[in-house]
Amino acid sequence: MEKALAELGHMDELALMKSPVHNLNAGAKLLATVIYIIIVMSFDKYSLSGLIPMLLWPVFMYQMSGIALRTCFYKLRIVLPLVMAVGLFNPLLDRDIMLQIGGASISGGVISMITLMLKGVLCLMASFLLVATTPFDSLCAALQKVHVPKVLVTLLLLTYRYVGVMTEELAVMTDAYHLRAPGQKGIQFTAWGSFLGQVLLRSMDRAQELYSSMLLRGYHQHFHYAPIKKFGTADAIYLALSILFFAAVRFVNIAEMIGRLFVR
């Protein structure tokens, strides 16, 4: 649990770094990421060669932002098995031969499995990039700009702040529990209710007090965000180039074109 907390803190640190990507307007980054993911998702399940050039955008952006790709792939280890689980059956079920290289035949299922995995990786890279280069408050401010309801945005912001506090508190409690119950795995069923129940009750009271103190400091149902960077020329160029690149890759099979230059 401490590790999860550390990871969350690490994300905050990453988001506060300085780089051309960090400097971009949060809304522009959000929009580009969403378009990127939609385009990646829209590729046909066999168009592996068409999909590969989409890799260039996140790789380039990661380099610009100064965030190591390794950091992102560290996260991938969680999600990749999940995506593979469903794709795993494709080679078994789809055995039409699509391609023969030398003596080996490659079935459609293998190609669609690899495409599926690549799609998962690309989407993850893109959304991780967004979160790692944008402080959460700016992201929330951007969400509000695109008319996501205020209630939801405020709730998101507050919850994000509390997740750290609550995780820390629960981590301390679990430690204490395990120190008193050595050699025991997990929390015994006799303590299921009281363990979380206690935290829940105390936290709800705490939230009430917190709300009172917010009111005392002049809160009335909306937050004032520190002014986020205005949408400027750099953002426009970034957005235009990104979209241009996505469109080019989507409509022209660039990998195949380059390949033709070399093969045959």
Next chain:
Amino acid sequence: MHMADALLAPAVAGAMYVASGAAAGVSIKKLKKDDEPAKLPVMAVTAAVVFAGQMINYTIPGTGSSGHMCGGMLLSALLGPYAGFLSMIVVLAIQCLFFADGGLMALGANVWNMAFYGCFVGYFLIWKPIIHSKWFGEGKSALRSRIIAASIIGCIVTLQLGAFSVVIETSLSGITELPFGAFMGLMQPIHLAIGLVEGLITAAVLTFVFESRPELLQEVDEVGVPLEAKRSLKSTVAILAVIAVVVGGGLSLFASGNPDGLEWALFGNAESGYSQNMGLDEENFGVESNVADTAGSIQEKTSFLPDYAFPGSDSAAGTTVSGIAGGAIVALVAWLICMAGGFFRKKSDRTL
């Protein structure tokens, strides 16, 4: 049960966003109408507790495996369906953004599968009717039993609905080759087991809240049972223990290879925060002999494919070979970008 972006077609993802968005819109309207801005911090804190609570693992007696808590039923029992739904959205959004658990575009589908059923179906069709029903007779202990029953039934039913939706959404997207029936055969039984565990944990937490602060639970105060304060937890624990042992025995038949235990062993604590419903994981690791066997047999039945039929000539091969060559070159370019980035950054001081 968190779906990744790659598992959904854009049209399906979009449709699910619209559906979840509509539900969220209704919830926000309701919340505003009830004029309960004071609820906001409570919602946030409760959501954060649920989020953190999902990282704790609970031992299930008799199986040696462990479970995680489900959010939907718990949140709607504590906050009501609308506020609970919004809190769940936020929990799922944070999981998606910071723990890469479920995709950004798949968020709409994930909200529907996990939050909508848990909060609305679970609340209006299960929690509310059962709490108001005459099950287990009159009085406080009967009400407690009803809370336990509602939690367990609620979690099982809503998880089944959620798992079914995952199957439908994936099939509609046409991304996996797994036949509808086989996929369902994998998802439903494993989520029955997970639902039971989550139901038990939810029941345990809600009974605790009921014993100490009954007024916090939705609908419970309207039943009109005199609620005297603080009562010994012993009887509750005893009831739970009996249920747990019975269910645990049943569970061990289902999931003999303690799936979550394995998952914990593999990934450690930090990653466990990512998932409340482990369906896909377990299926991937394939530890549970029974489930794997069932899946195998279903697959046998459904996937009678002709033997390897090697086509004599492959006209598409030429273009695809160039596709592969091009792909390799693109990968090389990507690698070069990395190297260049590293080269230029070495010049400037690296602070991180």
